[in-house]
Amino acid sequence: MKVQTGCIIELKYILKKDNKQGEVMEIMDEHWPFKFLFGSGILLPAFENELDGLEDGMNFRFQLKAEEAYGLPDSSKVVQVFKDDIEEDHRYPIDNYEKGDFVNLTSSKSSTVSGVIKEISKDYILVDGNHVMAGQDLFFEGQVLNVRKAREDELVHKRYIEPNGIRSHSRLSEPPNE
Numbered sequence: 250m251k252v253q254t255g256c257i258i259e260l261k262y263i264l265k266k267d268n269k270q271g272e273v274m275e276i277m278d279e280h281w282p283f284k285f286l287f288g289s290g291i292l293l294p295a296f297e298n299e300l301d302g303l304e305d306g307m308n309f310r311f312q313l314k315a316e317e318a319y320g321l322p323d324s325s326k327v328v329q330v331f332k333d334d335i336e337e338d339h340r341y342p343i344d345n346y347e348k349g350d351f352v353n354l355t356s357s358k359s360s361t362v363s364g365v366i367k368e369i370s371k372d373y374i375l376v377d378g379n380h381v382m383a384g385q386d387l388f389f390e391g392q393v394l395n396v397r398k399a400r401e402d403e404l405v406h407k408r409y410i411e412p413n414g415i416r417s418h419s420r421l422s423e424p425p426n427e
Contacts, residue, residue: 250304250305250397250398251302251303251396252287252301252304252393252396253287253301253302254288255287255288255398255399255404256286256287256288256396256397256398257284257286257398257409258284258285258287258300258395258396259282259283259284259393259394259395259396260277260282260283260284260300260391260392260393260394261278261279261282262276262277262283262309262389262390263275263276263389263390263391265387265388265389265390266385266387267385267386267388268312268386269388269390271388274382279394282394285408285409286399286403286404286407286408286409287300287301289407289408290407291407293313293317293319295313295318296313296318299311299313299389300393303393304396305394305396306392306393306394308390308391309389309390309393310388310390310391311388311389312386312387312388312389313387313388313389314386315383318382318386318387319380319382319383320379320380321384322379322383322384323379326364326377326378326379327375327376327377327378327379328362328364328376328378329373329374329375330354330356330362330373330374330375330376331373332372332373333372334356334357334358335354335355335356335357335374336355336356336357343374346366346369346374347366347369348366348367349365350365350366351363351365352364352365352374352376354374362376362378363376363378364376364377364378364379365377365381
C-alpha cells in the first residue's frame with residue numbers, strides 16, 4: 250500500500266540537525282516507531298510531501314530547509330512576563346523555574362505564554378515562544394515500516410489511536426494530570 254491521505258503510517262528514522270553529518274536530534278526506531286495519520290494537517294506539509302507515494306519497506310532521505318520546517322526565529326515571539334502578573338501554580342512555584350525550562354505561564358489577564366525560559370530576573374521571566382527547531386535545517390533518514398488504511402475512529406479524531414486505546418509500552422505509572 251502507498252503512503253496517501255487517510256492512511257496510518259509507521260516510520261523509523263533518524264533526525265539530524267542541518268545535514269547527514271549533523272547532530273542527532275531524534276531517533277524513532279522499529280521498537281518505538283513514529284505512527285501518524287497521513288494528511289491530517291498536523292505534521293509539516295513538506296515532511297508529508299517527501300513521504301507521499303512511498304510504500305512499505307521503502308527507504309527515504311531528505312532535508313527540509315528551516316523555512317519549510319519550523320520557520321525562522323521571530324523576535325516578536327520572545328516575551329517578557331512580569332512575575333507579579335503570573336498566576337501562581339501550587340504544584341510548581343515561580344521560584345522553581347530555571348533557564349531552559351519549557352513553560353506555559355498564565356497571566357492574571359488570562360493570557361498564556363508558552364515556550365522556553367531564556368532569562369530569569371528579579372521581576373520578570375523572558376520566554377521564547379519560537380519552536381525549538383526554528384531556524385534549523387532538518388535532515389531525515391529512515392524507512393516506511395507499515396502503511397494501512399485508517400480506522401473510522403482514527404479518521405474522526407484525526408490521529409493514530411492504538412488498538413487498545415493507549416500507547417503500548419507506556420512508562421507512565423499514573424495519569425499525567427494528577
